[in-house]
Amino acid sequence: MEKIDLKKLAKELNLSIATVSKALRDSWEIKAETKQRVRDLADKLNYQPNPYASSMRKRKSQTIAVVIPEIANNFFSVVLDGIQVIAEKKGYHVLTYLTHESYTNEIATIKHLQSGRVDGVLMSLCSETADYQHLIRLKETGMPIVFFDRIAEIPDCPTVTTDDYESGYGATEHLLRRHCKTIAYLSLSQHTSINRKRQQGYMDALKNSPAKPAKNLAVHCGDENGSIMLAIKKLLSKKNRPDGIFASAEKLAIATYHVCNDLKLKIPGDLKVISFSNLRTASLLNPSLSTVTQPAFEIGKEACELLFRKIEKKSNNYMSEHLVLKSSLIARGSTGLDQKLK
């Protein structure tokens, strides 16, 4: 089964390579009968054009890159699903790169992306990233970039986010309404854009509360399981431990559940918990987990569509678009009324 290319088709048909090429892309220069002959043989021999030769000549790769911190994560995997759906519809191919929350990985990946391997980049920053120089350089090469969720504040870069400030405010307010007196805010890193907004929402909700809780407790736990468990265990072992936790990432809530099991703390009796999460099993947990759920699939789709708009006509790259989708707060057992007495 030898590789079949334009030259072979041309020889077989007694045509030139140019004619075969044009026939296959349905050019008006070629008469209908010839087109049919070419297509028939191409189908018969199962001709598949070499995408790299085509990319080189057209200077378009029909490929986009998705750069994300991790893939084994309910949020990112669903976002990727949304991206794939749109990309496939457009006939584009998707290269994924994982930074594993490492800044140096992110830099290396971004640097490589200058090579022309892709026509555009969809990206969510890693938790360590505090400097955007590498991204600015990439952007200056003319590469279309769309950020989602963990965005970089770069001029003229479209973004797709959720209403993080409002969600943070709402989640905190929810805990306050459930009579929490001391509410801790848990995050992976203080560097990310989403953390800044969610934490600000948390702080403002506390400030505006009539109860006026004394202080605000923001704990940045790092992104590895070990440090997370340690930080939470330390937090919940203090004499005046919080009675409410607002986790800004799913794994923080999971860790909180485990720590509570260890420390024999009852949720929601001793501690109420609400978390940003896309867990499909949130309602089946013990107790069911109150969540702020982001529309991950839509985020992926919207970000991808925004990217294609950038790719297809660079004209409007002076007006940048910032799409903000709404998360939904779903109250469940983990912030329910005290069940200790049951």
Add this chain to the structure above:
Amino acid sequence: MEKIDLKKLAKELNLSIATVSKALRDSWEIKAETKQRVRDLADKLNYQPNPYASSMRKRKSQTIAVVIPEIANNFFSVVLDGIQVIAEKKGYHVLTYLTHESYTNEIATIKHLQSGRVDGVLMSLCSETADYQHLIRLKETGMPIVFFDRIAEIPDCPTVTTDDYESGYGATEHLLRRHCKTIAYLSLSQHTSINRKRQQGYMDALKNSPAKPAKNLAVHCGDENGSIMLAIKKLLSKKNRPDGIFASAEKLAIATYHVCNDLKLKIPGDLKVISFSNLRTASLLNPSLSTVTQPAFEIGKEACELLFRKIEKKSNNYMSEHLVLKSSLIARGSTGLDQKLK
């Protein structure tokens, strides 16, 4: 920021393109001093070789494809993680394609892969696939293919699987030991390789049981949530409904939990449940879910390493490798003793 290529470097350095190219790949033909000059300028101008030009000339794309049914799935996303880790280590790029459990999608994707876009393919079949002609054709073009989990029985194709028969046997045995009298087996599709083996294990375990349950109940639920819920609800509404369920996919167990909530059935009191699953929150569910857990990350890594062995030396493609990893059965609350009386 204009694109910088070999020609620009060559002109700047008063060298030929050939020399610059060879210097950058550290050829022995070029003297050390020249190499240094070239590298310095390349670094300074942030030169990134065009991968498509390189791919064309070398007839190697440094890219592999991963074809999977879905990505928003704990198992497949972790497998992908393992794949990415190995691929990145090898300097390879990863294209992912989702079939969304559709046979026609799978065919279209596989057909496109004949184009030379990738050097190898990692694949898990979609649930509808019962015919392997498209895969055989791809293989006959010389494309290295490694199957994992849902494999195709094709001669000389390496596979990475788990001990599905033994796990199916073990899970069923576990339910029997927990005094289940009527055990149902739930699957998405009867076509997949894993289903055949797991179901065989289930049936053999029933046959070898001293209690000798009357019949075996295998229910193929389809892969969409609607049909799954319907099938399970129907199963659990029968007069002589089963008192044990062995789910061969995570989403089947989730659906079972929801149906039990609807029908006011208690797990494990009225119904014991064990499931193939990679849920990280299995232990936090209500009740905690007994699982057969596959080593997803290792599956991804091993499959990818197998693929690279195929890519790097085609010599040993007569001896095919079939790797079988062990799943682990973790007994939890959902198959615990009757708690109805508590």
Add this chain to the structure above:
DNA sequence: TTTTTCATCGAAAACGTTTTCGAAAAGCAG
């Protein structure tokens, strides 16, 4: 000195497309 070897580099072909431009043939009007 002449011949051989070695070290270093460049010219050019090749990878498989796409596209520009010109050529040939055919149709048409005058």
Add this chain to the structure above:
DNA sequence: CTGCTTTTCGAAAACGTTTTCGATGAAAAA
């Protein structure tokens, strides 16, 4: 029949690399 347009096709350049092979000059051997 002549001049013009239209239709249909092919030659060749280009995309940015890699690699083969030959050229050059200098050093080593004769």
